[in-house]
Amino acid sequence: MKIRIPFAVALTALILWSCDEPIAYDNDSFTYNPFIFTEDTLNNVTSIASGDADIDWGSHFRSWIGDTDYYKSGFTVEFVFSDTALDIAGVDSINFQIQHVKTYPQDGSDTLGSTHSTFGYYETMDQAIDIESSFYGNFLGTDTMNISGGSNFWSYTLPADLIVHGDTSVSLGVFPAATDYLSSVYGGGSVSRPSLSFFFHEADSAGDDSATSITFLADTLHMHFTEKSTFFDRSQFEYISQLKTDSVRFTLNLIDFDVEGDTLQHIINSSILPAIDDMASALYMPDSVFRFSMSVEEPISGLTTTIEYGGDGYNANEVKYLVQAALDAEKTEMDLILRSTNPGYNPGYIAISKDVTQSALYVKASMAVQP
Numbered sequence: 001m002k003i004r005i006p007f008a009v010a011l012t013a014l015i016l017w018s019c020d021e022p023i024a025y026d027n028d029s030f031t032y033n034p035f036i037f038t039e040d041t042l043n044n045v046t047s048i049a050s051g052d053a054d055i056d057w058g059s060h061f062r063s064w065i066g067d068t069d070y071y072k073s074g075f076t077v078e079f080v081f082s083d084t085a086l087d088i089a090g091v092d093s094i095n096f097q098i099q100h101v102k103t104y105p106q107d108g109s110d111t112l113g114s115t116h117s118t119f120g121y122y123e124t125m126d127q128a129i130d131i132e133s134s135f136y137g138n139f140l141g142t143d144t145m146n147i148s149g150g151s152n153f154w155s156y157t158l159p160a161d162l163i164v165h166g167d168t169s170v171s172l173g174v175f176p177a178a179t180d181y182l183s184s185v186y187g188g189g190s191v192s193r194p195s196l197s198f199f200f201h202e203a204d205s206a207g208d209d210s211a212t213s214i215t216f217l218a219d220t221l222h223m224h225f226t227e228k229s230t231f232f233d234r235s236q237f238e239y240i241s242q243l244k245t246d247s248v249r250f251t252l253n254l255i256d257f258d259v260e261g262d263t264l265q266h267i268i269n270s271s272i273l274p275a276i277d278d279m280a281s282a283l284y285m286p287d288s289v290f291r292f293s294m295s296v297e298e299p300i301s302g303l304t305t306t307i308e309y310g311g312d313g314y315n316a317n318e319v320k321y322l323v324q325a326a327l328d329a330e331k332t333e334m335d336l337i338l339r340s341t342n343p344g345y346n347p348g349y350i351a352i353s354k355d356v357t358q359s360a361l362y363v364k365a366s367m368a369v370q371p
Contacts, residue, residue, distance in 0.1 A: 036367040038265075041273070044253040045359045046333070048352070050238040051247040057223035059189040060344050064223065064243065065119060065174055066182035068106045070232070070282070071243060071347060072131055073182065073225045074175030076124045077218040079196045081168050086198060086214050089165045094158040095197045096121070096172055103147035103183040104347050108284040115148035117181050121156050122173040129173065131224040136175045147183055154185075170196070175224075182347045188221030237280055237351035240294065240340055247339040248352055250274065252361055254332050265365045267324045271317040272296060272336055275358030276309060280351035283311055291315065292350055293341040298322040298334060306341055309350065323363065 057063060057075070064073040081088075105112050120142050127137035140162070145154040163170055186192035197215040225243065232239060238248045250272065257265050283290040290311040296319055297304045303322050308315040319336065326334035353359070 037268075037364065038366075039364040040362075042252075042256060042361045042363060043357055043359075044256060044361055045250050045356045046253050047249075047251040048238060048354055048356055048359065049249045049251075051249065051337075051339075053245040053247075054225075055243070055245055055344050057187065057225070057344075058221055060187045060223075061190045062101065062184045062344050063187035063221060064182055064184055064225065064347075065176055066103075066117075067176040067179045068182055068347075070106075070228055070349070071182060071225065072176065072228065073223060073243075074131065074136065074173060075187075075221055075223045076122075076129060076137075076171055076173040077188075077194050077222075078171045078220045079169060079216050080219045081216060083214055083216070087200065088163060088167065088198070090200045090202070091163075091198045092201060093160070093199045094163060095199070096156045096158055097195045097197060098154045098174065099186045099192045099194075100145065100147065100149070100152050100154055101184040101186060102150055103181050104284060106180050108282050108290060108348060112148060113180070115146060116144045117147045117183070118142050118144050118177040119154075120175050120177040121158075122175065123162060123171065124173040125169075125171040127171075127173075129224050131175075131226050134175075136173050142177050147181060172196075184345070187223075188218065191217075193221065194218045233280065233351075236354060237277065238354060239349050239351055240292075240338060241349040242292075242340050242343055242346050243349075245339060245343050247337050248274070250336045250338070250359065252334050252336065254326060254334060257327055257365075265327055265367065267320040267327070267363060267365050269318065269362070269364040270320040270323045271314070271362040272307070272319050272338070273317075273360045273362055274338065275353035275355065277351045277353060278311065282348050283309075283350070284346045284348045292348055294338045295341050296322065297337045297339075298325060299337060300329070300331070300334070301325040307338075323361075 063075045065075065066073055103112060103117070120136065121140045122137040123140055124137035129136055140159060143156050146152055195215050195217050197213050199211065199213045201211055240246050240248055283292050292309045294307050294309070295304050296307055301322070303325055305319055305322060307317040322336065323334070
């Protein structure tokens with residue numbers, strides 16, 4: 001015999017059953033109630049602080065030459081002549097070679113206005129280089145190089161009397177002689193770093209004249225780099241630059257996550273939302289979109305993740321594991337440290353407002369109990 005139960009009665013029974021024994025789902029860490037969700041953007045940033053540090057350019061794969069509204073840069077290299085086969089007295093010419101990687105315009109939204117730019121070459125042994133006052137050492141000359149290509153060589157012929165018999169080393173510098181561009185070249189940590197080639201003629205095994213060369217790679221490289229303070233408004237912004245190892249530390253209040261008893265918050269999604277001012281930032285296009293990649297670290301747990309900011313928002317921004325770790329450790333506040341993921345590879349930077357009320361933390365969470 002079939003018994004009909006009125007729909008209203010069934011629904012009431014279901015509600016009462018659900019209130020007494022809510023359905024629970026298991027995952028790796030806890031059991032959580034799928035019916036109790038919270039989703040909010042919390043203005044819980046209590047402080048923003050900057051950390052300033054320079055890149056170790058001597059061992060980096062890139063070095064930079066140029067002069068824009070934001071940065072000015074050049075480099076010096078030292079060569080030591082350790083090859084006993086080198087007869088400087090018989091040298092016909094000496095070429096200083098640099099492998100150019102890419103040249104960037106003043107701003108990421110700009111395009112190169114020229115295919116060539118001018119650079120100054122200097123002898124820098126025992127010279128006190130001052131990039132800000134444009135003192136670069138003993139001037140050798142200028143030359144115009146192709147900046148529109150990629151992975152092309154810049155070659156400069158040194159004066160014939162610069163290196164003479166008995167010399168065992170030389171120090172050379174390359175600095176900007178024009179403005180509006182920053183050019184990246186292979187740096188001191190690369191096998192394609194600057195080189196010095198000595199060309200000379202000698203008789204081959206048949207007694208005929210033969211052109212030969214001996215090439216030395218740079219032994220040391222030092223980059224001279226300055227940020228132009230007049231174009232960085234540090235009264236209003238903290239900056240994360242791709243040409244430095246700057247960091248910005250956000251301190252967040254976690255009091256709003258407090259719950260009682262065995263109940264805790266299971267973080268489903270969370271994003272750190274620094275107040276980035278696009279007009280005060282410069283993003284460059286490494287492929288088809290503007291990107292600025294940052295690592296995010298929670299220093300107590302050591303957990304890290306990567307977020308990626310684009311010109312129209314975030315391409316990736318997930319910090320849930322960092323927030324969850326702080327809550328599991330019963331922290332009432334936490335720090336998140338943001339820094340460039342791959343510093344040294346383009347001249348982009350972002351400006352973050354110092355006003356803590358403008359930055360936030362997005363959180364989607366569920367109430368949970370430990371199993």
